[in-house]
Amino acid sequence: MGESNQSVSSGFSLVGLFGHTGPHLILFSLVAAMFTMGLLGNTILLFLICTDSRLHTPMYFLLSQLSLLDVGFPLVTIPKMAANFLQGRSSISFGGCAAQMFFLMLMGVSEGVLLSLMSYDRYVAVCHPLRYPVLMRRQVCLFMVGTSWFSGVLVASIQTAITLQFPYCASRTVDHFFCELPALLKLSCADISDYQLSLSISGVLILLLPISLIATSYGLVLRAVLQMHSTEARHKAFTTCSSHISVVGLFYGAAVFMYMVPGAYHTPQQDNVVSLFYSLITPTLNPLIYSLRNREVQMALVKVLGRADLRSKR
Template sequence: MDITTWMSNHTGWADFILVGLFRQSQHPALLCVVIFLIFLMALSGNAVLIILIHSSAKLHTPMYFFISQLSLMDMMYISITVPKMLLDQVLDVSTISIPECGMQMFLYLTLGGSEYFLLAAMAYDRYMVICHPLHYPMLMNHRVCLLLASGRWFLGSVDGFMLTPVTMTFPFCRSQKIQHFFCEVPAVMKLSCSDTLLYDTLMYLCCVLMLLIPVTVISGSYSCILLTIHRMNSAEGRRKALATCSSHMMVVTLFYGAAVYTYMLPSSYHTPQKDMVVSVFYTILTPVLNPLIYSFRNKDVTGALRKMLSVGPVFQETVK
């Protein structure tokens, strides 16, 4: 018996039903168009940022390497949920098979966990460049950056491998309807007809650990950064240091705030409508905001973009 047949027999049906965003909207067609435009903006904005970072020699630094990794993750993150959601709306379909649901859950858990640690690596990078500028090129070389990047993928996949199989092997018999637009763990677990108290506790502890380690790194890094900035005699140096860190702190606040609400607040704070709004924020809106935060507030990125746009027409004329 294959895994698909076993899971279907174990749960009692072959498919889940995603209630989704559009059934909650009075103007589903308009909402569909808006989300599609946001999806295109997220893909194009992050793709442009990745191209700029890899094509401009001035941006070949650890900070921009991590930003390009964040952009790549944002493109993958929004692609997990939005294309299926839009396609289902166009085709008037609302079902998702159990293997598809499990794969979607695993991918967003892996990417979410990886992003926690990526943001911690970015904070550590800012700490090194501000607090240890003389040793920075040696301590944050290309090998170290690759090690940090591969490490956060590994830690993120551990989160996915831990939670997905256990969640998907629970018996679901309360309803087929997932009160969400994708297979998020808390929304799926509400369908289980067995006692999930122990699993909820373990999931809570797992999420605390997954959040606690990066938050500790981020808090420690920025505490040292603030002390270093306070000791600076140059007002210009203080301004540059704060500007360097402010963009990252905005992204950290957006992403971690949504994660704390989803996985750490008691169930009494949650309703299906609130959960979907928060999930829209960190799965759909955040991937659009991140490239805007890192581009409009960064002179190096805007300078590289102007240079690329000015070189484009000259290159085209040369080719002709």
């Protein structure tokens, strides 16, 4: 047991996404560009929602929380991966690994819950527009956001604490580009079959229940959209909902694959690619899909750019 504790305290090694060949350098540049775009898009959206009073609505309040999570998600994984790649290193300290796992789980669970609650917001907006100010009043929005963050903190605290108590006396090489719970569990030399079973069962609550709420909400929205008499309104609502569902599908599909499909059915290479979807791709797409195409956000952006132009001329 002393050897395992010494092994853990000395940290881990991460298997990077890329080598130093030509094609891998191009892929690294692509990941770096997506990281920058996502960070910039979410930061701009957060700034606009905070500064423009026309965006102080329930929908944009929820979107601001989504953007906050999408700023944090890539920051936990991509800079460390990039630093290791550029420095030719692969090490991560035990504390750094624990922090990565905790914050990724916190933001992942919080975002999953938030996406399901945002689908309810869209259901109310489309199916009960006259009751929207009452059903989505400020207290309800604060409760939604509090629930999503509390869920993330609770799950992350429990799962991280349990995972870190296992002895890691075998190889310290994590076959992943960041410290994620399934990859770390493969290094444990203890019998973790019971824990893996409980992890799959908890996945039903953490993943399938929100997915059920999303499917129900958008199913009711779709039915309401098909009953609309205006072709233009029907097309606009259908386009918006279909793009939302696509992003939600990417996020939840990747999470279900990682946490509910047994590890024997997917390879570490597949895990790396799938993890990119919810750690980088969806955070980059979310501001484009949910907000930056909206007329209100575009007007707010034009207003800010106009002010900046006036100040520069002075």
